[in-house]
Structure formats: structure tokens, C-alpha cells
Amino acid sequence: MMRVEAGGLTVRGIISDISLHAENEVVAIVGPNGSGKSTTLRCVYRALKPDAGAVLLDGTSVHKRPHLARDLAALSQESQVEFDFTVAEVVEMARLPHERDPERDRRVVAEALATVDATHLAGRSFLSLSGGERQRVLIARAIAQQPRVLVLDEPTNHLDIRHQLDVLSLARGLGVTVLTVLHDLNLAASYCDRLYVLDEGRLVACGTPREVLVPELIAKVFHVTAHVVAHPTTGVPQLLFDQEETP
Numbered sequence: 575m576m577r578v579e580a581g582g583l584t585v586r587g588i589i590s591d592i593s594l595h596a597e598n599e600v601v602a603i604v605g606p607n608g609s610g611k612s613t614t615l616r617c618v619y620r621a622l623k624p625d626a627g628a629v630l631l632d633g634t635s636v637h638k639r640p641h642l643a644r645d646l647a648a649l650s651q652e653s654q655v656e657f658d659f660t661v662a663e664v665v666e667m668a669r670l671p672h673e674r675d676p677e678r679d680r681r682v683v684a685e686a687l688a689t690v691d692a693t694h695l696a697g698r699s700f701l702s703l704s705g706g707e708r709q710r711v712l713i714a715r716a717i718a719q720q721p722r723v724l725v726l727d728e729p730t731n732h733l734d735i736r737h738q739l740d741v742l743s744l745a746r747g748l749g750v751t752v753l754t755v756l757h758d759l760n761l762a763a764s765y766c767d768r769l770y771v772l773d774e775g776r777l778v779a780c781g782t783p784r785e786v787l788v789p790e791l792i793a794k795v796f797h798v799t800a801h802v803v804a805h806p807t808t809g810v811p812q813l814l815f816d817q818e819e820t821p
């Protein structure tokens with residue numbers, strides 16, 4: 575278990591003074607296109623050094639952790655594979671930060687592929703896969719890294735509904751700290767303990783889905799009219815949107 579704490583993250587002209595934390599829970603960052611969600615995550619997984627602010631893992635700056643890849647795995651929008659590796663090879667790369675143990679590595683890779691329903695793809699060329707298949711393999715790679723913190727930028731991108739639900743319930747079931755960007759507010763409400771809402775580079779709300787996903791905030795941030803209903807079996811708040819004519 576690991577605590578992620580971001581304090582006062584500022585990237586000039588993009589995000590201002592973003593603070594968030596997550597520990598042993600699934601936390602989502604939501605917000606309109608261009609609101610700074612990916613930029614915030616990039617600071618967390620150290621792809622970007624903020625102009626101000628810091629990201630701490632269990633109290634130590636990500637820039638001072640010598641073996642960050644053992645602690646934290648990230649699925650980013652740029653997570654792509656340039657060369658023609660097989661699916662198994664792509665997932666095996668996740669084992670590089672760990673001490674080699676061929677038997678355990680093979681088992682971890684096989685398990686990770688199975689959890690994203692990609693066992694049958696193991697021998698395929700990564701570049702020959704469909705968008706959703708690629709996404710699942712990249713999620714398998716992040717899982718095979720066996721991190722204590724999993725950072726996911728739009729993990730449901732390209733996935734059909736079955737695999738969207740599978741991936742988010744898998745993320746929950748890992749029992750690690752998960753920080754994810756999600757566009758689908760109903761999935762966020764169903765699978766996340768807490769949400770942070772960004773708008774124009776600023777944090778405008780945070781709390782449980784029930785606290786945050788209220789019509790006033792949805793109207794202010796996303797400029798749509800939403801109705802909150804209780805999911806008929808789980809009771810979780812879900813949003814229905816009015817179809818509005820664009821002016």
C-alpha cells in the first residue's frame with residue numbers, strides 16, 4: 575500500500591495549484607477536454623516536472639525515489655510500442671525493474687494477460703492488434719509491473735463495454751492505490767471511491783461521487799444538463815443527460 579500526495583502542482587499556463595491524494599483506494603480525475611487531467615498525471619508519474627509543487631510517494635518525492643518503476647506503473651496516452659514486439663514480449667518488459675526470476679516472471683506475465691482477456695493474443699505482433707486489444711495489453715503490462723501505485727490515463731479508451739467494466743473492476747480488485755483519468759462519469763461513480771474535478775487547469779471539486787456528481791457542478795463544468803438517478807440494483811448515483819440543441 576502506498577500513499578500518493580500531490581501538492582500545489584503548477585505547470586505554467588496549463589495547471590495551477592492542483593493538490594490531491596490517494597491511498598489504498600481508487601481515485602479518478604475527471605473534467606472537460608483540455609482541463610489538465612493528463613498533465614496532472616504526467617507530473618505524478620514523473621514524465622513532467624512541474625514548475626511548482628511536488629508529488630510524494632509515502633512522503634518521498636518521486637524525483638528522489640531510485641526505483642520508481644517498482645513502486646508505480648503508468649498507462650499513459652503515449653504508452654505505445656514502436657517496434658514489432660509480440661504481445662508476450664511487450665508485457666515481459668514490465669518485469670525489467672524487478673530482479674530476474676524467469677519462472678515467476680513467466681507466471682506474472684501469463685496471469686496479467688489472462689486478467690485482461692488477452693491470453694490468446696500472446697504470440698501476436700503488438701502492431702497487428704486492434705485499438706482495444708492494444709489497450710488491454712498495455713494494461714496487462716502495467717499490472718505485470720506489480721506496482722503499489724497504478725496511474726491510468728483513460729484506461730477504458732477503445733474498450734467495448736464488457737472490457738471497460740472488466741478493467742475497472744480489475745483495477746479495484748488489485749488492492750493497490752489507483753489514480754485514473756476517466757471521461758465516463760457514470761463509470762467513475764460506479765468504480766471510484768473519490769473524484770477530483772478539474773476545469774481550466776484548476777481543481778474545482780473533490781469528494782465522493784455522491785458529493786461531487788450533482789447537477790449544478792455538472793452544468794458549471796461540462797455545460798450540460800444532468801439528472802442524477804440511483805442505479806436500480808447498486809444505488810450508486812448515475813447521470814442521465816438532456817439532449818440539447820446546439821445554439
Ligand SMILES: Nc1ncnc2c1ncn2[C@@H]1O[C@H](COP(=O)(O)OP(=O)(O)OP(=O)(O)O)[C@@H](O)[C@H]1O
Pocket residue numbers: 588605606607608609610611612613614
Ligand atoms: N506541451 C504542451 N505545450 C502546450 N500546451 C500543452 C502541452 N501539453 C498540454 N497542453 C495544453 O494544456 C491543456 C491541458 O492538456 P491535458 O492533456 O492535460 O488535458 P486533459 O484534461 O487531459 O484533456 P483531454 O480530456 O482532452 O485528454 C490543453 O489545452 C493542451 O492543449
